[in-house]
Amino acid sequence: MSGEPRLAVHVGRQLPDLLPEVLTAATPWCAPVAVSTHEPPPEGVVAHVYCGEVLPRSPVAPFAVWRTGDGALPAGAATVLAAAGSAAPGDLVVSPLPIPEGARPVLPYTRSRYRELRGLPVGMLAVAEGEEVAWVDGEDQLRCAPAETWPTLAALAAAVVATGDHLWTALAWGAPVVTDPVSARHWGLTEGTEVLVADGLAARRELAAALAEDQGRAAGLARAGWVAAQQRTTGRVAERLCREFGLTRRHDIVPAAGLTTALDELGTPRRAFIRRRTRAAAGPLPGAVTHGWIPTDRTLDAHI
Amino acid sequence: MQALTAAGHRVDLVRLPVAWEKGRLFDSPLAWRMVPIDADMVIATNFPSYFVQHPNKVVWLLHQHRGAYDGFAAGASWSDFAVDDISLEEQRLMTEWDVVALSEARRVFSNSGVVSDRLARFNGLPSTPLAHPPPLHERLHPGPSGDYVLSVQRQEANKRPRVLVDAMADAPRGVRAVMAGRGELLEELRGHVADRGLQQRVELPGFVPDEELIELYAGALAVVYVPEDEDYGYATLQAFYAGKPVICAADSGGVLDWVEDGVTGLVTDGTPAGVAAAIRQLDADRALAQRLGAAGRERVAHLSWDSVVTELTAP
Numbered sequence: 001m002s003g004e005p006r007l008a009v010h011v012g013r014q015l016p017d018l019l020p021e022v023l024t025a026a027t028p029w030c031a032p033v034a035v036s037t038h039e040p041p042p043e044g045v046v047a048h049v050y051c052g053e054v055l056p057r058s059p060v061a062p063f064a065v066w067r068t069g070d071g072a073l074p075a076g077a078a079t080v081l082a083a084a085g086s087a088a089p090g091d092l093v094v095s096p097l098p099i100p101e102g103a104r105p106v107l108p109y110t111r112s113r114y115r116e117l118r119g120l121p122v123g124m125l126a127v128a129e130g131e132e133v134a135w136v137d138g139e140d141q142l143r144c145a146p147a148e149t150w151p152t153l154a155a156l157a158a159a160v161v162a163t164g165d166h167l168w169t170a171l172a173w174g175a176p177v178v179t180d181p182v183s184a185r186h187w188g189l190t191e192g193t194e195v196l197v198a199d200g201l202a203a204r205r206e207l208a209a210a211l212a213e214d215q216g217r218a219a220g221l222a223r224a225g226w227v228a229a230q231q232r233t234t235g236r237v238a239e240r241l242c243r244e245f246g247l248t249r250r251h252d253i254v255p256a257a258g259l260t261t262a263l264d265e266l267g268t269p270r271r272a273f274i275r276r277r278t279r280a281a282a283g284p285l286p287g288a289v290t291h292g293w294i295p296t297d298r299t300l301d302a303h304i
Numbered sequence: 305m306q307a308l309t310a311a312g313h314r315v316d317l318v319r320l321p322v323a324w325e326k327g328r329l330f331d332s333p334l335a336w337r338m339v340p341i342d343a344d345m346v347i348a349t350n351f352p353s354y355f356v357q358h359p360n361k362v363v364w365l366l367h368q369h370r371g372a373y374d375g376f377a378a379g380a381s382w383s384d385f386a387v388d389d390i391s392l393e394e395q396r397l398m399t400e401w402d403v404v405a406l407s408e409a410r411r412v413f414s415n416s417g418v419v420s421d422r423l424a425r426f427n428g429l430p431s432t433p434l435a436h437p438p439p440l441h442e443r444l445h446p447g448p449s450g451d452y453v454l455s456v457q458r459q460e461a462n463k464r465p466r467v468l469v470d471a472m473a474d475a476p477r478g479v480r481a482v483m484a485g486r487g488e489l490l491e492e493l494r495g496h497v498a499d500r501g502l503q504q505r506v507e508l509p510g511f512v513p514d515e516e517l518i519e520l521y522a523g524a525l526a527v528v529y530v531p532e533d534e535d536y537g538y539a540t541l542q543a544f545y546a547g548k549p550v551i552c553a554a555d556s557g558g559v560l561d562w563v564e565d566g567v568t569g570l571v572t573d574g575t576p577a578g579v580a581a582a583i584r585q586l587d588a589d590r591a592l593a594q595r596l597g598a599a600g601r602e603r604v605a606h607l608s609w610d611s612v613v614t615e616l617t618a619p
Contacts, residue, residue, distance in 0.1 A: 104396065104397075104400070105396075105399075105400055105403075106396055107396075107399050107403075107426070107427065107428060108425075108428075109373070109399070109425055109426045110392060110395050110396045110399055113377075113387055113392050113395065114392055116387055117387050117388065117389070117392065215425050216421065216424040216425050216428075218428075219424060219425055219426065219427065219428035220424060220428040220429075220430070221428070222428055223403055223427060223428030223429065224428065227403075227407075258337075258338055259334070259338070262334060262337040262338065262357075263334070265404065266333075266337075266400070266401045266404050266405070267397075267400045267401070267404060268397070268401075269397070272330075272397060273327075273330075274329075274330035274331075274334065274397075277328075277330070277331060278334065
């Protein structure tokens with residue numbers, strides 16, 4: 001095949017809100033092209049994404065579907081994508097919210113050390129529902145906190161109760177979370193594995209208190225919840241889509257991309273000490289700490 | 305390596321140097337990340353080897369970087385971490401890297417329940433304990449109970465060798481202690497034995513050759529092993545292969561996967577008085593010592609390298 005692989009995108013009357021972001025994230029690997037079902041697809045198309053209100057009875061394989069309503073999906077879809085709030089079990093959920101800037105997973109063992117360092121209660125709970133943000137102090141008293149402190153509370157608490165968008169922040173910080181059925185369904189989270197679910201604030205607080213006592217269980221939940229949030233970002237959804245369609249652009253298979261890619265895949269913050277050490281060690285080797293020998297839009301902006 | 309080869313696999317051992325201190329913590333994992341492995345399968349055993357990238361990676365975890373996780377909390381001299389912001393950010397990032405690297409594995413085993421428990425608490429990852437036979441297991445054999453208790457370990461702080469020395473002051477006069485093994489505390493221990501006037505009752509021979517060690521196991525009344533939060537502990541298993549009961553502490557970690565109080569040994573509170581009482585009990589009731597030792601031997605009868613290889617290489 002000559003040129004880049006192309007992903008044919010079949011759009012109905014309205015382009016789904018999050019689809020452009022997913023396609024933008026996917027473009028390092030492939031070039032999306034808008035096509036009409038009345039014309040033959042352009043050269044180089046290797047897969048199709050259907051997102052019309054009325055889906056074709058006989059889509060061209062391999063294909064994915066962007067779920068836009070309750071209608072029946074054609075059989076044989078490799079992947080079904082859906083925006084948060086519209087997903088069915090098994091769909092690849094796409095979050096409208098990015099991972100909050102600066103959020104890093106702090107799993108329960110490390111957060112217990114941070115509480116020790118900061119002199120906070122051992123089993124500290126944090127709550128964020130609607131407009132209310134609060135934490136439970138050492139005397140089991142609920143103390144209100146400013147809304148902007150939620151990321152800090154979500155990073156330090158032994159367990160949190162969070163609903164709505166607060167839940168997304170808590171997951172991004174690696175908190176073990178108890179939520180309500182609506183929020184869990186909205187983000188397509190698995191009860192018991194990625195979050196705990198209970199009806200009513202009192203029941204959620206009770207579950208969170210028990211979770212704070214069980215570091216092993218809390219750690220499993222926190223890790224799975226954090227992974228679930230990562231998987232819902234547009235970048236990860238795009239990667240998954242491209243992987244399932246076998247879409248790889250030749251420019252990305254360059255030997256010297258390894259160091260930066262390895263650091264990125266491990267979740268290394270941009271200002272981490274190891275990036276400086278890597279730069280110092282590999283900097284004199286041309287291309288070793290960029291994204292590769294061939295400059296592209298992606299490589300020129302790469303940080304290490 | 306031998307067991308894999310015997311099972312018909314072509315095996316290469318890959319080793320890289322490791323830096324354990326805080327400032328260079330991530331260098332070795334990153335180096336492993338870049339190691340090209342063209343084999344059909346990779347079995348990674350330790351930090352940081354599990355950072356290797358391979359589509360068919362199986363992890364058999366013997367230990368993580370304990371200095372970064374909980375070594376400093378226990379006051380270990382080999383950890384330069386502390387409860388401060390820089391250490392905790394390093395620990396946090398180590399946790400994140402471990403989660404990513406270990407989650408890539410097709411299967412994750414550990415060598416003991418303690419290591420699995422740590423992996424669950426630190427990283428929220430499940431794993432399956434997979435025990436293996438200790439060195440010398442094919443040559444260790446039971447023998448008549450003698451007049452000494454045996455300790456086989458490196459003489460280092462986390463093994464708590466002073467507990468046995470101090471216990472001997474209260475142990476029955478007719479029982480000696482033979483404490484085999486070298487380590488950074490050996491000379492200090494010899495001084496401690498002299499200070500307590502126990503030279504006639506506590507021997508610290510340092511390194512003991514295998515043949516001699518096998519006979520020491522065979523002739524012991526019991527094996528004393530009271531480490532703090534041990535990962536696995538070969539001494540326990542070797543004692544069982546020799547049909548000897550093990551006296552351990554309630555906080556000895558992986559040792560407790562094997563030592564069941566009153567069934568395969570005696571679990572004490574880890575104090576010299578507690579260990580002395582256990583020695584006294586076994587000295588006074590030799591039939592009990594033999595019964596516990598025989599039960600220990602039964603506990604390890606199923607262990608084999610063949611089954612370890614079968615588990616690790618299962619599709």
